[in-house]
Each structure stands twice: as structure tokens, then as C-alpha cells.
Amino acid sequence: MALDKPYRDIPGTTIFDAEQSRLGYHLNQFCMSLMKAENRARFKADERAYLDQWPMTEEQKQAVLARDLNRCLAAGGNIYFLAKIGATDGRSFQYMAASMTGMSQEEYAAMMLAGGRSIAGNRVTGEKNK
The missing domain is CATH 1.10.700.10 (Dioxygenase LigAB, LigA subunit)
Known part of the structure; x- marks a missing residue:
């Protein structure tokens, strides 16, 4: 079940x-x-x-x-x-995480240093971006 x-x-x-x-x-x-x-x-x-x-x-x-x-x-x-x-x-965890987002490692690092991805539209599938 x-x-x-x-x-x-x-x-x-x-x-x-x-x-x-x-x-x-x-x-x-x-x-x-x-x-x-x-x-x-x-x-x-x-x-x-x-x-x-x-x-x-x-x-x-x-x-x-x-x-x-x-x-x-x-x-x-x-x-x-x-x-x-x-x-x-020979890849870093940061490289791997970036590959999962479709970003380069540099873009991913910059996003994370800026506070990560926005929560808008990322809480539940039906939520609309604000």
C-alpha cells in the first residue's frame, strides 16, 4: 500500500x-x-x-x-x-550540483553565494512565479 x-x-x-x-x-x-x-x-x-x-x-x-x-x-x-x-x-561536489541545474560551476557558485535559487515558483508544482 x-x-x-x-x-x-x-x-x-x-x-x-x-x-x-x-x-x-x-x-x-x-x-x-x-x-x-x-x-x-x-x-x-x-x-x-x-x-x-x-x-x-x-x-x-x-x-x-x-x-x-x-x-x-x-x-x-x-x-x-x-x-x-x-x-x-575527479569532479567536485559543486561541479556535480551545477551539472544537475544546467549551470556552469561558476554560475552555480555565484547563485549559491547570492543566496541560492528563488523560492518563488519552487514550493509546490501549482504555485505561480511572483
Whole structure:
């Protein structure tokens, strides 16, 4: 029985709840495997072959290969686990967050230093920008 999830109405936001955790279990376990240097080397040597060792969905594998973190989140990924992919690629968390917004790292940093994105139109899907 699905629980009432009023937080699904927050635009551009995926809440990592129990359902998402179950959906992304193997994706997140893959990410945690990247904590070991030998696994990072194996992944970088042949990303697809390494991913195929995990019982992930094809959508999850394609999202990882494309480094599309928004797709990874939708497929059950947890941002703290997904950060291991960025670290494997030598990318900062700021770079990764910027890639999720469609901004450059510099644009993202400037937005955050200026106080973050406006809340107008970002509270619930039906809210209109003011």
C-alpha cells in the first residue's frame, strides 16, 4: 500500500524515501564500491563491463554512463552515494550540483553565494512565479 506522499509536489525535487531506497539499492551499492581504489580503476578501465557486474536496470546503467545525475536520482540514486562517481571522475561536489541545474560551476557558485535559487515558483508544482 503506497503512503500519501505530499512531498512529490515539490518541483525539481526527488525525495530519497524508502521507495527510492529500494529502487536504487544496487545503483547505490555500485557507487559505494568506488570507495576502493581497485574498483575505481576497474570502472575507469571499462565502465560498461564494471556496471554489468551489478544487477542494476539498464536505465540506471545508462544514467551512470551519461553522468546524468538527475536520471540517477530518479532511478533511486542517493546524492551522497552518487558523489562517489564524481570523485572517481575527479569532479567536485559543486561541479556535480551545477551539472544537475544546467549551470556552469561558476554560475552555480555565484547563485549559491547570492543566496541560492528563488523560492518563488519552487514550493509546490501549482504555485505561480511572483
